[in-house]
Amino acid sequence: MTIQLKNIEFSYSNSLQKNVISVDDWSVASGEKLFIYGPSGCGKSTLLNLVCGIIRPSLGSISVLGQSLNKMSNRELDRFRANNIGYIFQQFNLINYLSAIENITLASQFSLANKTINIDHKITSLLETLKVNSEDWSRPVNTLSIGQQQRIAIARAFINNPKLLIADEPTSSLDEPSRDNFMSQLTTLCEENQTTLLFVSHDTRLKHHFNLVQKFTDINNAAGKH
Amino acid sequence: MLINLAYKSLLHRKGSIILTIITISVSIIVMLAVDHIRQQAKLSFSSSVSGVDLIVGTRTGSLNLLLYSVFRTGTPTNNISWTSYERISQKPTINHAIPISLGDSHQGYRVMGTTANYFEYFTYSNKQQLAFAQGHKFEHIFDLVLGAKVAKTLGYQLGDSIILSHGIGRTSFKNHDSIRFNVVGILAATGTPVDQTLHTSLQGLEAAHLTKPADIKRLTQTAELTLSQVDDLKPKSITAIMLMLKSKMAVFTLQREINTDKQEPLSAILPGVALSELWQTMAVFDNTLHFITILVIISSLIGLNAILLASIRERIHEITLLRMVGASAGFIFLLIELEAIVIVLLSTTIALVALSFLLPISQTYVLNHYGILIDSNIISKTNIELMFYFFIFTVIAAIPSALSAYKGARNSHV
Numbered sequence: 133m134t135i136q137l138k139n140i141e142f143s144y145s146n147s148l149q150k151n152v153i154s155v156d157d158w159s160v161a162s163g164e165k166l167f168i169y170g171p172s173g174c175g176k177s178t179l180l181n182l183v184c185g186i187i188r189p190s191l192g193s194i195s196v197l198g199q200s201l202n203k204m205s206n207r208e209l210d211r212f213r214a215n216n217i218g219y220i221f222q223q224f225n226l227i228n229y230l231s232a233i234e235n236i237t238l239a240s241q242f243s244l245a246n247k248t249i250n251i252d253h254k255i256t257s258l259l260e261t262l263k264v265n266s267e268d269w270s271r272p273v274n275t276l277s278i279g280q281q282q283r284i285a286i287a288r289a290f291i292n293n294p295k296l297l298i299a300d301e302p303t304s305s306l307d308e309p310s311r312d313n314f315m316s317q318l319t320t321l322c323e324e325n326q327t328t329l330l331f332v333s334h335d336t337r338l339k340h341h342f343n344l345v346q347k348f349t350d351i352n353n354a355a356g357k358h
Numbered sequence: 359m360l361i362n363l364a365y366k367s368l369l370h371r372k373g374s375i376i377l378t379i380i381t382i383s384v385s386i387i388v389m390l391a392v393d394h395i396r397q398q399a400k401l402s403f404s405s406s407v408s409g410v411d412l413i414v415g416t417r418t419g420s421l422n423l424l425l426y427s428v429f430r431t432g433t434p435t436n437n438i439s440w441t442s443y444e445r446i447s448q449k450p451t452i453n454h455a456i457p458i459s460l461g462d463s464h465q466g467y468r469v470m471g472t473t474a475n476y477f478e479y480f481t482y483s484n485k486q487q488l489a490f491a492q493g494h495k496f497e498h499i500f501d502l503v504l505g506a507k508v509a510k511t512l513g514y515q516l517g518d519s520i521i522l523s524h525g526i527g528r529t530s531f532k533n534h535d536s537i538r539f540n541v542v543g544i545l546a547a548t549g550t551p552v553d554q555t556l557h558t559s560l561q562g563l564e565a566a567h568l569t570k571p572a573d574i575k576r577l578t579q580t581a582e583l584t585l586s587q588v589d590d591l592k593p594k595s596i597t598a599i600m601l602m603l604k605s606k607m608a609v610f611t612l613q614r615e616i617n618t619d620k621q622e623p624l625s626a627i628l629p630g631v632a633l634s635e636l637w638q639t640m641a642v643f644d645n646t647l648h649f650i651t652i653l654v655i656i657s658s659l660i661g662l663n664a665i666l667l668a669s670i671r672e673r674i675h676e677i678t679l680l681r682m683v684g685a686s687a688g689f690i691f692l693l694i695e696l697e698a699i700v701i702v703l704l705s706t707t708i709a710l711v712a713l714s715f716l717l718p719i720s721q722t723y724v725l726n727h728y729g730i731l732i733d734s735n736i737i738s739k740t741n742i743e744l745m746f747y748f749f750i751f752t753v754i755a756a757i758p759s760a761l762s763a764y765k766g767a768r769n770s771h772v
Contacts, residue, residue: 186681207686214684224675229370230363241359242684288683 133198134296134328135160135183140192141354142182152178153189154354162295165322165329169336170348176332179352180298183330184217185209197295214242218289218327220318222301225285228274232264232284235273236291243292251291258287262317279310283317290321297322299331303338315341360689364696367676371669375701378665382705385658386748387712389651390741394717396647397740398732403637405731406550407600407629409481411609414438414446414616415598417623421639424632426460427598429551430468434460437595442622446599449615451608454479456600459563459593462522462534467508469522469556471563471593474585477503479602482550483731492516493543496559499583499591502539503557506547510726514541522556522566534566536574549731561591601626655748659755666698666759677763691760698756699749706745710736 135158142153152175160166170176181187182194185201194201197216204212219225226235236255259269262283273281282302289297299318303311319341322329331342339345368375407428415423416436425432437459447455456479459471477488477495493516496503504514514520518541524532539558547553565577565588577583603609609628616626637644670677677690717734724732 184682210681210684210686213682219682224679227363227676227679229366234366238359238363238680239683 133159134162134164134196135330136195137182138193140182140189140194142178142187142189142191151190151354153182153352155179155192155352158351160328160330162328163326164344165319165342166331166344166346167339167342168330168332168346168348168351169334169339170332172334174348175352175354176348177300179348180300180330180332184213184219184298214239215292216295218292218294218297220282220285220289220297220299220302222304225302226273226281226288229272231270231272232259232276232287233269235284236288239288240291255287255291258290259284261321262287278305279307279314282306282310282314286314286318286321290325290327293325294327296328296330299329301333301335302331303333303335311338360692360696364693364700367673367693368697368700371672374665374669378662378701379705379708381661381665382658382701383708383712385654385661386705386709386745387716389654389658389744389748390709390713390736391716392647392654393651393741393744394713394736394738395730395732396644396651397738399730400637400644401733402549402730403640404630404633405483406633407480407482409479409485409602410600410629411603411606412601412613412616412626413598413629413632414601414624414626417625420625420627420632421636423598423625423627424629424636427458427600428629428633430460430470430555434597437597438599438624439595439622440593442619442624443596443599445621446601446616449612451603451605451612452601453604454602456480456602457560457596458598458600459560459596461597462524462563462566464508464520464522464556465512467505467512467554467556469558469563471558471560471596473560476557480552480600482548482552486548488548488552489546491544491546493541495543496557496562497542497584498540499559499562499565499577499585499588500537500539501542501558501562503543503545504541505545505553505555505557507553507726508556509541509544514544516541516544520556522558524567537566537578547725547731549725559585560593560596561585561588564591564593651744655751659751662698662701662752663755663759666694666756667762669697670694670759670763673763687764690764694760694763695753695756698752698759702749702752706748 137155137158139157140153140155141151143151168176178187182189183196185196185204188202199212201209201212227238230238233255236258237251240251259266264280264283264287268276268280273284276284285302303314306314315338319329321327329342331338332348413423413427415427415434416438418435422432422435426434443455443457446452454475456472456476458476460468462469474495481487491506493503502520508514519538520541521538522534524534539562545552565574568574568577577588601612603612613626613628616624680690713736714734717732717736721732721734724730
């Protein structure tokens with residue numbers, strides 16, 4: 133199992149609502165491409181933050197890639213994330229004043245995964261696979277199109293060979309051709325690297341790219357009880 | 359990686375960062391300049407006289423004697439007799455004795471009668487001798503040597519002739535108008551009360567006080583009598599004596615001897631001790647400047663903090679992203695601290711460069727207008743300490759911002 137959640141409860145300390153997340157038993161097998169859909173603001177991102185240890189649950193246990201997140205210190209969580217999990221968000225995936233190469237290098241430097249191999253070669257081949265024009269590699273990313281930026285975000289997410297990739301509405305700001313292009317590149321890379329993909333979106337049109345589809349309210353008991 | 363990221367990040371926000379650096383630089387300039395002036399004023403004050411081991415006057419308080427003999431303010435309570443001067447100057451432990459006589463003025467500036475030895479042996483600051491900007495010391499009975507400020511303010515030049523007034527007010531009712539004094543020398547600026555004094559010979563001063571028309575006629579008709587030709591014009595009394603001893607060891611013995619003199623009530627003071635006593639009475643001035651320095655430091659640190667906090671709000675996505683790719687909280691903390699350190703180091707450098715240009719330019723102006731001699735070298739022990747403390751305080755002051763960056767990154771819901 134790549135992800136396993138048991139009896140999870142979580143609420144933000146400043147929230148009036150009792151629980152934002154309440155999950156009895158939920159797991160994701162390794163190598164899956166899982167699509168979770170649900171309306172905006174229902175707590176999908178909160179679930180993702182729990183999975184990668186950015187926030188800790190009020191109750192229950194989470195294990196990711198066979199390791200229990202409950203037992204890790206904040207520092208260990210930072211390390212664990214850097215080494216094992218890749219992310220792509222709707223926006224702000226890149227530090228906008230750095231170039232594509234600098235952004236990807238930065239991500240690799242926090243991880244232990246790439247210490248031995250030739251990182252520059254790996255970055256170039258990733259950017260080539262993702263069809264980012266080579267003249268754009270060294271320009272600050274805020275001068276590039278959103279489509280380009282999201283493709284660079286995929287490269288950044290894959291640089292450390294993550295076993296788990298988390299994508300949170302990454303296609304929301306893309307137009308249709310870029311979106312299909314993005315989805316096919318993302319899923320191909322996941323298959324090549326045997327990376328488990330956890331993808332959340334409100335856009336059910338994306339369903340056909342995945343082998344497993346779940347409704348968020350089926351996972352989260354709290355979500356239906358608003 | 360940390361340094362490269364901090365560098366790129368600062369470069370990306372160069373507009374606001376440059377403004378920040380300018381603000382902090384100005385604060386550091388004010389901080390260093392105020393403290394420098396404070397130190398220099400103190401130094402300038404305490405260097406009004408040096409090399410003089412004892413000042414002898416009539417029986418009076420040490421501050422009073424110092425004020426009228428060195429600073430030429432206030433009034434002597436009484437004079438001391440010429441015979442006492444002759445007796446004391448003969449003592450074997452004494453190297454030089456300089457008699458001074460005060461009481462007359464010219465347009466509000468004090469006139470001091472003395473001997474030519476004054477220009478040879480009186481020293482100020484770091485044992486510096488008096489230097490002539492123009493002309494030479496007095497040789498004839500009615501020769502006059504002006505302090506730098508007197509000459510500048512009143513616009514006198516060599517060869518001008520001047521009437522002295524009796525008493526020390528700016529407007530005197532009694533002028534010594536039968537006798538005119540000639541300017542033969544102008545001293546270089548010293549930043550001490552010497553600049554505000556007119557110097558003449560004791561004989562000249564004595565002649566100015568003659569009342570019999572026949573005596574005055576004798577002196578004024580024979581043009582250019584040298585000082586040695588009028589030796590008979592001995593003053594009956596003088597205001598004070600400055601003593602330079604052969605050996606410093608004898609100071610206290612001699613002071614006791616003079617203070618317990620049987621023939622005339624005299625007192626001898628150590629100018630260094632009296633100067634520091636006097637400076638202590640000016641503690642308010644000293645403390646005010648200190649207080650200004652502290653206020654400047656506090657305000658600039660608050661400013662820096664505000665700017666850092668604002669920049670963190672602006673960079674919350676960047677910080678969140680760094681956390682997501684695995685940057686530890688410590689890394690984020692260091693990033694913000696490093697930014698504060700870079701800002702303060704750049705600002706300090708700019709401030710030092712600016713001051714090293716500004717000080718030499720303002721030096722002459724300050725000396726001429728305020729009589730304070732400012733050293734153009736800003737690097738003193740206290741200033742290095744100040745800069746060090748400023749640096750440390752910056753690092754401490756940036757902690758809340760750095761912590762908020764870390765917390766912000768933890769709580770942001772991506």
